[in-house]
Amino acid sequence: MSSITTSALDTPARRSVERTCDDLAVFALGAVALIAGLTFRDYGLGWDDYTHAEYADLLLRMYASGFGDTAALSFANLYMYGGGFDMAAALLHKVIPLELFETRRLLGAVVGLIGLAITWRLARRVGGPLAGLATLLLLALCPTFYGHMFMNPKDAPFAVSMVILMLGLVRLAEEYPAPSPRTILIVGLGAGLSIGCRILGGLALVYAMVGFVPLLIEEVRNRGAREAVHRLAHVGYMLLPGLVLGYLIMGLIWPWSIMEPGHPFQALTYFSHFFEKPWKEMFDGALVSVPDMPWSYLPTLFALQLPEVLLALLFAGVVGTFLSLSRFDVSARRKTIFLMLTLAASLPLVIAMVKRPALYNGIRHFIFVIPPMAVLAGVSFAWGMNWLTEHHRRWQPAALALFSFGLLLPLSEMIRLHPYEYTHFNHIAGTVRSADNLFMLDYWGLALKQASDGLRDELVERQESPPQGHKWKVAVCGPQRPAQVALGPEFTIGWDSQSADFAMTLGEFYCKGLTAPVLVEIRRDDVVFARVYDIRGSSISTLLEIPPP
Numbered sequence: 001m002s003s004i005t006t007s008a009l010d011t012p013a014r015r016s017v018e019r020t021c022d023d024l025a026v027f028a029l030g031a032v033a034l035i036a037g038l039t040f041r042d043y044g045l046g047w048d049d050y051t052h053a054e055y056a057d058l059l060l061r062m063y064a065s066g067f068g069d070t071a072a073l074s075f076a077n078l079y080m081y082g083g084g085f086d087m088a089a090a091l092l093h094k095v096i097p098l099e100l101f102e103t104r105r106l107l108g109a110v111v112g113l114i115g116l117a118i119t120w121r122l123a124r125r126v127g128g129p130l131a132g133l134a135t136l137l138l139l140a141l142c143p144t145f146y147g148h149m150f151m152n153p154k155d156a157p158f159a160v161s162m163v164i165l166m167l168g169l170v171r172l173a174e175e176y177p178a179p180s181p182r183t184i185l186i187v188g189l190g191a192g193l194s195i196g197c198r199i200l201g202g203l204a205l206v207y208a209m210v211g212f213v214p215l216l217i218e219e220v221r222n223r224g225a226r227e228a229v230h231r232l233a234h235v236g237y238m239l240l241p242g243l244v245l246g247y248l249i250m251g252l253i254w255p256w257s258i259m260e261p262g263h264p265f266q267a268l269t270y271f272s273h274f275f276e277k278p279w280k281e282m283f284d285g286a287l288v289s290v291p292d293m294p295w296s297y298l299p300t301l302f303a304l305q306l307p308e309v310l311l312a313l314l315f316a317g318v319v320g321t322f323l324s325l326s327r328f329d330v331s332a333r334r335k336t337i338f339l340m341l342t343l344a345a346s347l348p349l350v351i352a353m354v355k356r357p358a359l360y361n362g363i364r365h366f367i368f369v370i371p372p373m374a375v376l377a378g379v380s381f382a383w384g385m386n387w388l389t390e391h392h393r394r395w396q397p398a399a400l401a402l403f404s405f406g407l408l409l410p411l412s413e414m415i416r417l418h419p420y421e422y423t424h425f426n427h428i429a430g431t432v433r434s435a436d437n438l439f440m441l442d443y444w445g446l447a448l449k450q451a452s453d454g455l456r457d458e459l460v461e462r463q464e465s466p467p468q469g470h471k472w473k474v475a476v477c478g479p480q481r482p483a484q485v486a487l488g489p490e491f492t493i494g495w496d497s498q499s500a501d502f503a504m505t506l507g508e509f510y511c512k513g514l515t516a517p518v519l520v521e522i523r524r525d526d527v528v529f530a531r532v533y534d535i536r537g538s539s540i541s542t543l544l545e546i547p548p549p
Helices: 012-042 049-064 084-093 100-127 129-140 143-151 155-175 181-197 199-211 213-223 225-253 263-271 297-305 308-324 332-355 364-391 393-417 431-435 447-462 480-487
Strands: 280-283 286-289 472-477 491-494 502-506 518-524 527-534
Touching: 012 100, 012 129, 049 084, 049 100, 049 480, 084 100, 084 181, 084 225, 100 129, 100 143, 100 155, 100 332, 100 364, 129 308, 129 364, 129 393, 143 155, 143 364, 143 393, 155 181, 155 199, 155 225, 155 332, 155 364, 181 199, 181 225, 199 213, 199 263, 199 332, 213 225, 213 332, 297 332, 308 332, 308 364, 308 393, 332 364, 364 393, 447 472, 447 480, 447 502, 447 518, 447 527, 472 480, 480 491
Parallel strands: 472 491, 472 502
Antiparallel strands: 280 286, 502 527, 518 527
């Protein structure tokens, strides 16, 4: 991989290709921004949205009271997470004419676009303009990442924060042992934002400690152990202002973390053990308690949910990284950079496979490994195209066509699934049609928004009104508060199906299929995501399906 940026002469034709790649990347970012701006309202609320909005109000109230009101520091378990995204959304809501949860969707899109842009710049720095463009396209057309950036208030901002930190670490490796002020700023910003989002951001320290080994070995060989240690200490000293900045940022968005020095470690201990009452989720056709998920949970879901082209190029990138470690024609800096990227893309998964913590909600907690995966894949594609330029130029059009076809596969699925892109399963899995009976799809209940809109439209079309002095009663199998927000004040919701007028159910295994008239049905790719039933006059004891043992 070392020949990516040096394999060809700096000719006018090459410079023209590089400018074209950069122009196409800017165009792609603009296209994603336009599409996001037109569609962000389509995304529903997840299980956690309402609670996160409450957390934001408590945090802002705490700051407004000069820390007189500290209810935020003991709210649910969210005080062990940062609230930067939530506070930003609450503040933005005060200045733009959008409803609160629409504002949260819009801000999610903005944060996701920032993540795409940073990942593009990271890949471009590592592998050149073609690698940057390929990486951007791979990440933008990764349905899992794209879908989560709109509606995931914890994991998507964390993923963006981690890629900012990774950009800082790559710059640090390139500039070692004299990091520029900009690099110091980026490292501090990324560290503060990532750890301020989730304590798991501390993994970046492991990436750096292991990743810098090749560079430090070269330092010892060329300059001796004493001088190598001196230069390393000098770098640590130069990073201090950035780390102080990071600590301040962490404290701003995660105030509980700095109330006592040991609080971050308490959060790490807390999240290393399952902290809720266990429940069961569908995995590979079986109901499994979330603390007992097999080691294969994450590798299986990543293999079945990431686009095929990303998986293939990622494999090539990881293999290339390990092969480069033993090559003398690859510089120590390049080895360090690729080793850090490979660790960022794989180490969290390996740790989870070994430690086997409670796993649930698919791969949403591990969205942060997808950007470095995309970088490795994009750099691998650029390396392959450069190799073909030198050895088999006539095969380049075929390789480009194959890459384009690989991108069209997830794009077509994203169009069909919208706004439920996060439920995507690739063609290896047989798409969501085959995955529906084996895995959970809409585990966050986003389809209840569209089902609610459909119910309201259906009642208007039928010119039906609730009885005098009453509201329509809707029994909901799924997240209750998001359903209430989506339905509005004309409805009351709950679990009681015996006194309800309508039943709204997700298409997941735990919601019963009812023998009642269907008013609304939300489908994607022949898979039912949600239904609304007219249960007036029916006798339905429960909406929950009790699976057979």
